[in-house]
Amino acid sequence: MDRLIGLDVGTTGVKAVAISPEGQVLGRSERGYPLATPRPGWAEQAPTDWWAAAESAFDELGGEGALGIGLSGQMHGLVVLDEAGAVLRPAILWNDQRTADECREIEERIGLERLIRLTGNRALTGFTAPKLLWLRRHEPEVYARIAQVLLPKDYVRLRLTGEHASDVADASGTLLFDVEGRRWSREVVDALELPWEWLPAALESPAVSGRSAGGVPVAAGAGDQAAAALGIGVDRPGPVSIVLGTSGVVFAALPGYAHDAQARVHAFCHAVPDTWEAMGVMLSAAGSLQWLADTLGVEPAALAQAAAAWAPGVEGLLFAPYLAGERTPHADPDARGAFVGLSLRHDRGALARAVLEGVAYGLRDSLELLRALGVTPAVARASGGGARSELWLKIVASVLDLPIERTRVEEGSAFGAALLGGVAAGVFPSATAAVEACVDVGDTIEPDSAWAAAYEDGYRRYRELYPTLKPLQPSG
Numbered sequence: 001m002d003r004l005i006g007l008d009v010g011t012t013g014v015k016a017v018a019i020s021p022e023g024q025v026l027g028r029s030e031r032g033y034p035l036a037t038p039r040p041g042w043a044e045q046a047p048t049d050w051w052a053a054a055e056s057a058f059d060e061l062g063g064e065g066a067l068g069i070g071l072s073g074q075m076h077g078l079v080v081l082d083e084a085g086a087v088l089r090p091a092i093l094w095n096d097q098r099t100a101d102e103c104r105e106i107e108e109r110i111g112l113e114r115l116i117r118l119t120g121n122r123a124l125t126g127f128t129a130p131k132l133l134w135l136r137r138h139e140p141e142v143y144a145r146i147a148q149v150l151l152p153k154d155y156v157r158l159r160l161t162g163e164h165a166s167d168v169a170d171a172s173g174t175l176l177f178d179v180e181g182r183r184w185s186r187e188v189v190d191a192l193e194l195p196w197e198w199l200p201a202a203l204e205s206p207a208v209s210g211r212s213a214g215g216v217p218v219a220a221g222a223g224d225q226a227a228a229a230l231g232i233g234v235d236r237p238g239p240v241s242i243v244l245g246t247s248g249v250v251f252a253a254l255p256g257y258a259h260d261a262q263a264r265v266h267a268f269c270h271a272v273p274d275t276w277e278a279m280g281v282m283l284s285a286a287g288s289l290q291w292l293a294d295t296l297g298v299e300p301a302a303l304a305q306a307a308a309a310w311a312p313g314v315e316g317l318l319f320a321p322y323l324a325g326e327r328t329p330h331a332d333p334d335a336r337g338a339f340v341g342l343s344l345r346h347d348r349g350a351l352a353r354a355v356l357e358g359v360a361y362g363l364r365d366s367l368e369l370l371r372a373l374g375v376t377p378a379v380a381r382a383s384g385g386g387a388r389s390e391l392w393l394k395i396v397a398s399v400l401d402l403p404i405e406r407t408r409v410e411e412g413s414a415f416g417a418a419l420l421g422g423v424a425a426g427v428f429p430s431a432t433a434a435v436e437a438c439v440d441v442g443d444t445i446e447p448d449s450a451w452a453a454a455y456e457d458g459y460r461r462y463r464e465l466y467p468t469l470k471p472l473q474p475s476g
Contacts, residue, residue: 003027004427005066005216006411006418007058008224009050009073009153011035011093011246016057017414018066021427023438025409029057036090041097041333044090047079050152051159058160064214068425069160070417071221072228073153075173078131081148088142091152092131095247095283097325097333099130102137106130106175110191118187120172120179120259120267125325125333128174132194149198153221160218161210164200167220169227171202172268179267179276180257205271206423206431219424222271224413225249225279230271231416232381232407233439235432240370240377242396242404244386245412248285248359250366252375253277264329265369271420272431278373280328280366284337285359286386288321292355296348304389306349307356312398312454314350316341319358320465328366330466340465356392357455360399361462367400380404381441383412390445398451399459408442 003018003026013032019025031053036044050073063069076094081087092098103123107115116122123130128151135143150158151174154166171177171184176192176199178185184199203209203220210218221227229241229251236253243249254276259267270277284291286300293300318340325333339354380402386392387406397404409415419434428434 003062003066004418004422004425005058005061005063005069006414006416006421007054007069007071007156008227008412008414008417009054009071009156010224011074011095014050014053014057015412015414016054016061017411017418018061019415019418019438021422021437023409023440025411027061028411029060031057043093043096045093047087047091047152047155050156054156055159064212064216066216067427068217068219068421069212070219070419070421070424071153071157072224072413072417073151073156075151075170075223075225076126076128077152078128079150079152079155080135080142080146081150082145083147085148085158088145089139094126095324096131097125099125099134100333102130102133105133106192110188115188116259116261116263118185119175119177120263121175122263122331123175124327124331126327129176129188129192133192146198148200150200154200157209157218160212163210165209165220166200166202167205167222168202168269169205169271170221170223173223173266177202179269182269204273206273206420208424217424219417219420221417221420225251226268226271226277227413227416227420228383229253229277229416230419230431230435231412231439232383233435234381235272235435236275238377239379239381239405240367240375242363242380242382243384244286244359244382244392245384246285246287248282248363250280250363250370251277252370252377258373260369260373264331265366265373271416278370278375280369282321282328282359282362282366283326284321284323285362286384288319288323288337288355288359289352289386291323292351298348303348303352304356304391307353308391309349310353312357312451313458314353314357315343315345317346317350317354318458318462318465319354321355321358321362329369335466338465356395357399357458358462360396361459363396364399364459377402382406383410393445394448397445398447399455401447401452403447404445405441406443408440
């Protein structure tokens with residue numbers, strides 16, 4: 001069958017897409033699964049739910065008749081297996097916040113500067129390594145039975161191909177990876193006293209990691225952000241990727257390895273071999289709008305429509321989008337959200353506009369840090385559910401002072417995964433060739449010059465909301 005399949009193992013469900021070698025979408029399938037929050041700040045899922053959803057979506061799209069398959073998925077999640085390959089406990093996810101003590105332990109044991117030098121990143125609660133230390137401390141009986149550690153999409157690979165493998169882009173988010181060297185970090189693994197044999201092979205994203213039961217080649221794939229960036233054409237330095245999903249991301253491909261000395265943005269391997277990326281992540285982007293919609297009992301689209309009635313700056317109303325803590329630039333799991341400057345005139349449309357603007361300001365925090373690394377984009381490309389809102393994109397474009405392009409295909413990470421599957425199958429000679437063949441720009445949203453002054457003032461005041469904030473500037 002003349003098609004490529006991409007499977008994205010997300011936080012709320014699996015999204016699968018079948019595309020032609022020209023990038024035309026031939027079919028879509030989605031399967032949801034639950035998220036467990038057994039304690040405040042915890043987030044867990046059953047890996048077997050991922051596989052059941054992926055298998056169903058795969059079969060619906062005729063996956064065993066495909067030319068190639070690619071995988072992407074939520075990053076940082078911890079899957080632990082015993083010697084028989086059985087799941088030992090629910091996976092601990094990227095948005096789980098239980099590991100603050102373990103993050104401090106890692107930075108004290110290795111030293112913050114050395115950790116950043118070795119991995120390009122600091123210890124954050126969402127990353128994989130602190131989760132392993134948490135298991136060692138709090139669930140020693142589970143820890144003692146671990147034989148294999150995998151990331152979420154890699155558990156689906158195991159069930160699909162029988163292979164224990166990962167890729168360099170996803171492995172970069174474990175805090176166990178030498179990002180510059182594109183290999184597991186022996187120094188970090190040994191310093192944390194973790195068994196080396198637990199780790200899977202880390203392959204370049206387009207490499208063949210195994211084959212399905214029907215013999216279809218399966219690409220190593222990538223974490224969701226690298227795959228999504230590939231899927232909208234951010235395969236090399238140039239446009240930056242703006243993701244308005246549950247979380248918000250500003251992603252730039254780099255000409256060579258670079259990292260912020262304070263690790264305020266992430267330094268990861270990109271899904272294109274021998275390239276790297278820098279990425280700022282805010283934890284509540286479209287998730288902030290969904291929270292407001294759920295709280296008020298209305299649909300997000302209705303809120304966005306009501307927001308259009310208010311002028312930029314919302315008469316001084318600001319929103320701090322730290323509903324679940326924050327990663328970029330604060331690395332603070334205890335940060336919390338707020339509305340500041342409320343008046344009797346402010347209605348639900350004003351609250352919504354403040355949320356849209358607050359998220360845009362948070363994205364600008366990340367962009368300013370990328371600019372300090374030498375990233376000089378002339379344009380951004382948007383994806384994620386929030387990118388369907390023209391008003392929101394106009395706000396983001398105006399706050400960032402960048403035109404924002406939308407691509408004709410909106411399949412996100414699954415589309416990028418399918419491109420990688422095409423490289424693994426030999427349909428494309430490289431990931432860059434896959435992008436050139438399949439990614440097309442649709443419309444462009446320009447910044448509104450009439451909004452510029454209001455948003456410069458708004459961003460200045462937004463920067464004063466976080467109590468210990470210092471000016472963003474290059475770190476030496």
